[in-house]
Amino acid sequence: MDVTLNFEREDRDDTHTLLRIKGDVTIHTSTRLREQLKPLFTTKMQEVHVALDHVDFMDSSGIATLVEGLQWSRLTGGRFVLSGLKDNVKDVFSLAKLDTVFDIEDSTAA
Amino acid sequence: MDVTLNFEREDRDDTHTLLRIKGDVTIHTSTRLREQLKPLFTTKMQEVHVALDHVDFMDSSGIATLVEGLQWSRLTGGRFVLSGLKDNVKDVFSLAKLDTVFDIEDSTAA
Amino acid sequence: MGNPCIQDVSFPASESSHVGKLCLQLNCNSDCIHVLRSMVAVMTARAGMDELRSNRVAIAVDELFANIAAHAYGGKAGRVEIETCICDEAEHGRALVFDFRDFASVAWAGCLKEAANHVPDPENLCPGGLGLRLICKVSDHCEHQALEDGNHWRLIFNINDGENDGCNA
Amino acid sequence: MGNPCIQDVSFPASESSHVGKLCLQLNCNSDCIHVLRSMVAVMTARAGMDELRSNRVAIAVDELFANIAAHAYGGKAGRVEIETCICDEAEHGRALVFDFRDFASVAWAGCLKEAANHVPDPENLCPGGLGLRLICKVSDHCEHQALEDGNHWRLIFNINDGENDGCNA
Numbered sequence: 138m139d140v141t142l143n144f145e146r147e148d149r150d151d152t153h154t155l156l157r158i159k160g161d162v163t164i165h166t167s168t169r170l171r172e173q174l175k176p177l178f179t180t181k182m183q184e185v186h187v188a189l190d191h192v193d194f195m196d197s198s199g200i201a202t203l204v205e206g207l208q209w210s211r212l213t214g215g216r217f218v219l220s221g222l223k224d225n226v227k228d229v230f231s232l233a234k235l236d237t238v239f240d241i242e243d244s245t246a247a
Numbered sequence: 248m249d250v251t252l253n254f255e256r257e258d259r260d261d262t263h264t265l266l267r268i269k270g271d272v273t274i275h276t277s278t279r280l281r282e283q284l285k286p287l288f289t290t291k292m293q294e295v296h297v298a299l300d301h302v303d304f305m306d307s308s309g310i311a312t313l314v315e316g317l318q319w320s321r322l323t324g325g326r327f328v329l330s331g332l333k334d335n336v337k338d339v340f341s342l343a344k345l346d347t348v349f350d351i352e353d354s355t356a357a
Numbered sequence: 358m359g360n361p362c363i364q365d366v367s368f369p370a371s372e373s374s375h376v377g378k379l380c381l382q383l384n385c386n387s388d389c390i391h392v393l394r395s396m397v398a399v400m401t402a403r404a405g406m407d408e409l410r411s412n413r414v415a416i417a418v419d420e421l422f423a424n425i426a427a428h429a430y431g432g433k434a435g436r437v438e439i440e441t442c443i444c445d446e447a448e449h450g451r452a453l454v455f456d457f458r459d460f461a462s463v464a465w466a467g468c469l470k471e472a473a474n475h476v477p478d479p480e481n482l483c484p485g486g487l488g489l490r491l492i493c494k495v496s497d498h499c500e501h502q503a504l505e506d507g508n509h510w511r512l513i514f515n516i517n518d519g520e521n522d523g524c525n526a
Numbered sequence: 527m528g529n530p531c532i533q534d535v536s537f538p539a540s541e542s543s544h545v546g547k548l549c550l551q552l553n554c555n556s557d558c559i560h561v562l563r564s565m566v567a568v569m570t571a572r573a574g575m576d577e578l579r580s581n582r583v584a585i586a587v588d589e590l591f592a593n594i595a596a597h598a599y600g601g602k603a604g605r606v607e608i609e610t611c612i613c614d615e616a617e618h619g620r621a622l623v624f625d626f627r628d629f630a631s632v633a634w635a636g637c638l639k640e641a642a643n644h645v646p647d648p649e650n651l652c653p654g655g656l657g658l659r660l661i662c663k664v665s666d667h668c669e670h671q672a673l674e675d676g677n678h679w680r681l682i683f684n685i686n687d688g689e690n691d692g693c694n695a
């Protein structure tokens with residue numbers, strides 16, 4: 138039972154980065170996600186990829202943080218991709234009517 | 248968050264069987280483990296292998312059930328092997344001074 | 358309120374009235390979300406709900422708690438009491454009920470129907486304002502009562518029933 | 527008892543005395559172990575304990591609850607109140623404390639020291655009798671008090687301290 142959120146960052150090159158998240162994204166952890174996410178959006182970054190394969194639970198504060206990510210990506214002109222959403226996480230996106238707003242890939246590319 | 252215990256049984260042949268457990272073994276679930284385990288010990292069974300790779304937590308009721316397994320194996324003359332114990336599960340076995348009593352393998356053979 | 362299955366929020370003295378109930382009192386630290394989620398896991402398992410439904414219950418409970426912490430108590434320490442049980446009502450059938458009690462001076466004065474119907478504009482996304490919408494969408498009944506010394510919220514989830522899009526508050 | 531950090535088991539009216547505390551009342555169904563474990567996870571994270579230590583705290587709390595359910599209440603429904611907090615005592619430093627209150631007519635009358643020192647005989651294994659030994663081994667202090675209408679157990683885990691093999695009861 139883990140009350141913290143863990144991150145793993147992989148840079149494919151200077152312009153493509155992958156952030157793997159492990160844990161639950163809730164009001165308790167979403168500010169940490171925001172801290173990790175924000176610096177990734179620079180004008181030279183073409184793609185920020187967030188892998189959610191190991192996220193078992195996400196509430197609206199997590200979704201709100203990812204909406205911020207989408208806004209940052211629109212400002213910097215890069216792609217913002219989510220992948221590996223578990224069924225229940227997908228469900229929350231669709232309940233929030235945001236499943237079509239995000240760029241969601243089925244599985245996480247290595 | 249899962250409040251149940253899940254099992255997967257693989258028979259290598261008539262004399263060797265593997266039981267994979269997934270979940271927490273506690274007073275809430277150990278009777279289900281006992282139900283799954285007991286019928287495996289027959290006189291023709293040479294090895295009963297219990298894979299604990301996906302067990303995150305085990306309390307004394309789980310250990311007590313495995314002690315019963317050891318007793319059944321002694322009665323039927325077969326080998327009783329445990330494998331894939333996570334550090335914290337190993338810790339409970341050693342706190343109970345039972346780590347040397349069981350036949351414990353590091354990783355689960357396929 | 359007047360729901361016959363829910364007693365007073367304070368813990369009843371007699372044991373029998375307590376069978377099957379879980380009552381938690383805590384300070385609204387955000388890490389307590391984990392305790393709430395385990396309560397939901399236990400109660401939805403008892404109710405025989407599947408994983409997806411259980412997650413939806415968890416979302417509603419999580420969002421309600423988050424709102425109390427953020428808006429009723431403004432992010433400061435504040436006491437919250439949560440009570441959950443499975444009730445059997447002749448009229449409505451079996452239901453999973455969560456009662457939240459806070460002691461905040463801020464009372465919710467909005468309209469749940471409006472919150473429930475708020476749909477995000479993809480061109481003009483705003484990161485907030487999702488919580489109440491989710492609560493209303495996944496619960497079969499959501500209700501708020503302003504008390505003299507705080508608030509009482511109740512979430513009801515029907516058992517053995519399809520998902521419900523409405524919000525009856 | 528007389529530990530200054532623990533108030534009465536009943537929930538105090540004033541808010542400030544409650545900061546950082548988690549109080550749970552439940553019926554001793556075995557599935558509630560999950561709720562206890564999440565309380566342990568939250569409190570050990572607050573205490574900065576590592577995974578192994580957190581698991582040891584979870585074991586002690588689990589075993590104590592299991593014993594109350596099995597032995598004090600004999601497997602029948604019964605009310606249990608659990609309270610946990612982190613206390614700072616001038617004398618002993620910071621500690622994580624768990625208080626268990628039951629209302630059973632069966633009172634524990636054994637000797638914790640004996641239970642703590644029970645070592646299994648590999649030739650003559652017996653599946654039971656492990657719980658108290660584990661509790662005493664992993665807690666820094668374990669204490670029992672028979673009350674007029676039940677039992678009070680207290681487990682104390684020192685924070686920032688090495689593991690402790692003794693049982694001070």
Ligand SMILES: Nc1ncnc2c1ncn2[C@@H]1O[C@H](COP(=O)(O)OP(=O)(O)O)[C@@H](O)[C@H]1O
Nearest residue numbers: 424425428429463464465485486487488489490
């Ligand atoms: N428990 C509450 N007490 C007081 N105000 C609340 C409460 N819950 C929600 N609100 C108000 O309703 C608004 C919408 O809440 P919500 O949909 O959860 O979105 P968010 O929390 O992201 O603002 C909040 O911004 C707040 O003003």
Ligand SMILES: Nc1ncnc2c1ncn2[C@@H]1O[C@H](COP(=O)(O)OP(=O)(O)O)[C@@H](O)[C@H]1O
Nearest residue numbers: 593594597598633634636654655656657658659
């Ligand atoms: N809370 C309790 N109330 C009454 N008796 C208890 C309690 N806890 C333990 N006991 C007694 O102590 C014995 C040893 O307990 P324990 O070491 O946990 O092993 P087990 O529960 O497997 O018997 C029990 O069999 C029981 O007789």
